[in-house]
Amino acid sequence: MPAERRVRVEVEGRGLELSNLDKVLYPASGFTKGEVIDYYTRVSTALLPHLRNRPLTRIRYPNGVDASFFFEKNAPASTPDWVRLERLPSPGSSKDREVLDYVVCDDLPTLVWLANLAALELHVPQWRVGADPDLMVMDLDPGAPAGLAECCGVALLIRDRLDADGIASYPKTSGRKGMQLSCPISGRQSAEVVSGYARRVAEELAREVPKSITAQMAKRLRPGKVFIDWSQNNAAKTTVAPYSLRAQPVPSASTPLTWAEVEAAAEGEPGAVRQFPAAEVLSRIEEYGDLMVELLDGGPKLPLR
Template identity: 70%
Template structure:
């Protein structure tokens, strides 16, 4: 295979390079296969990326080597890529500014994949919005707790959120845990959403102290599931549904059916790029509702 290939994607000319380079050594998964995955998953992935400032984690030397976070648009970014200049998270407005990539079309997604941007992370808010339109909680198991315990906590969280009229949608993190995402109004500031998520996590911890912890102290986590409500901080991002993860094999942050969660038999390691493409053919986008506004959170 030639080292560089010129292709046209939706009318945009792109130069792809090193397509036969193995970026997942344990699986023999190449950059060409990564680009193929992102091209085929694009119809369900792009709606979750659209209008969101994108943070990438790039692995140009493969997942066995050190990767790096990238928020600013890199040197050589094509002039047709949508950029938005926004304040850096945590900075005073108008001080440190970042030119964020907004991945709202297939050519941009292919361009990013060619840069070995394996992981795609987005905030809970859209560019120009007054507040977050997603509430997200991360369920992080402390060994010996694992995915089965995460499933149990996800069910408790679903029931509690439903009592406030909020729908929750589960996915794997692509690593050891799970995440729940909930569409909300986008009309409230991040601190209100974060305070609500924290309040629910604390309530569930009081109800199930042997299973759940809401405090960040690591010494409290062994054998329990940490409900990380802080994902709703305005400076935080969460791995996007259908993004690859930098694991030994090309696992995906995969949307789940609630029936799978109820069974407790979710195996994140089996939810690889190939498996997730098959799931989308079968189920469509299980998290499609996240692209529509939801209710306000109680204050």
Template identity: 60%
Template sequence: MSPKKTSVQVEGRDLALSNLDKNLYPEFTKSEVIDYYVRMAPVMLPHLKDRPATRIRWPEGVHGGSFFEKNAPSYTPDWVRTARVPTPGSSTGRDHLDFIVVDDLPTLVWCANLAALELHVPQWRVGPRGKLHSPDLMVFDLDPGAPATIVDACEVARLLRDLLASDGLESYPKTSGKKGLHLYVPIKESSRTSEYAKEAAQRLESEHPGLVVSKMERRLRKGKIFVDWSQNNPAKTTVAPYSLRAADSPSISAPITWKELEACDGADRLRFTPDEALARVDEHGDLLAPLLDEDRPSL
């Protein structure tokens, strides 16, 4: 049976949306996924702009299997911006791939229609003529190893915030949309982000060895918070601010305030539905707007 299609126009671009009533989550349809991204676009798109996107697609919904998509598929519309990025060691055997860059609403809707529930981006940008810039963001992924929870991750986030502040760096938290937290640090473009982040994680571990681990081995993480500095490797990506996450019910990788983080007192806290995330933007605006400022400290 061929998919049911609906023709729409988004900012002057013609799109054919398919199977809008299909459940991509048990109680959340593709139509609702697209509606969420359209409504969140004003604050989300600036964080996607100029950053080549890795899409995680779930064509049959969150219980139907997924795949990572880096290269632009052959049916990509000619109006979708792409960027050629070196991919040494790629599983495809290709030295370069043409990534999609989600710079505008039609591209975001096109991705959502392809069941790209999650959008992941690097900490660096690509210029208008294809130049790959050095990172202008640094990120730390705080991942609890059971029985540790997000409550412990919040404690580590506060400790890491203070460590970064002692180096003159300001940090901004968001939830991972799953069990952990991300801490972002805006900086002037630098090739030292991975080196600095590793050193910072090691410093934190040396000061708090019972709570923090900076090494990658999973066996070391039990009851601790893994401060993953490795996402600053230029070849890696982090789930974008305001992206959906794939789970039994839709949750959002949502910015939070330090006050909310400090008040977190339960493992079920700091989880936001699409409607809650949208309401938070109405209340707070974009809590990660400082990541977009041009005035940034040097690393």
């Protein structure tokens, strides 16, 4: 076998050794590890604020998206000493560990290091280290033949329902088949309160539009409907970060949307909303900036009713 090709680089004063930059990680499109690193470098200004101070769960694809993969929460043994680690409780750990050393990606060198490990997908919880949740997520999962257009119609209903309680919401694609609404909240209430509120809203809308929406997790109830997954707000759950790549045949990314795009898709305009590829995500940032930047400012406490 040929020797592994390694390149020494310096990123913001940190020395990194990158390997196998020409290795294809997305075989259907020929997208290489070097292109993954390039994407994460170019998207970093928009992405990093959404990762900062949040313990990171990575999904790694060392041999590409068509090969085996693994979830990684604990920092690998080879982690550089300058990477920020936080030792935190890990409920539901697959290895029965009470605490894990989580990577916290606060800067570009850490992001490049992760990309070099083929950590294609970056997932974060709705809370920051040492704080209660400052985000609420409404995850929309379509059951075929429902698709992204149907998710957009449900997203509009959720937006209007949350707006009645003074809660703003920001839409993004999941990068796979569905989408999420992210809502800034105060960070002064428990995950149980947040999850309970999200469940009440989901169940209320499911009662109002039972032919299109379900708030129940049973997969047999999902065909032709959009499942509003309120359980994403459980303290142990994570959600794909805005701008994270996804392990699909084409290197798509979780992409923030405008509400005008969501409305157009719900009305049936072809291509108004889709799972955008990496190159288009970068172009959208040039055009719109970060459409989810207001998430970073926080929001109100949730109604207790």
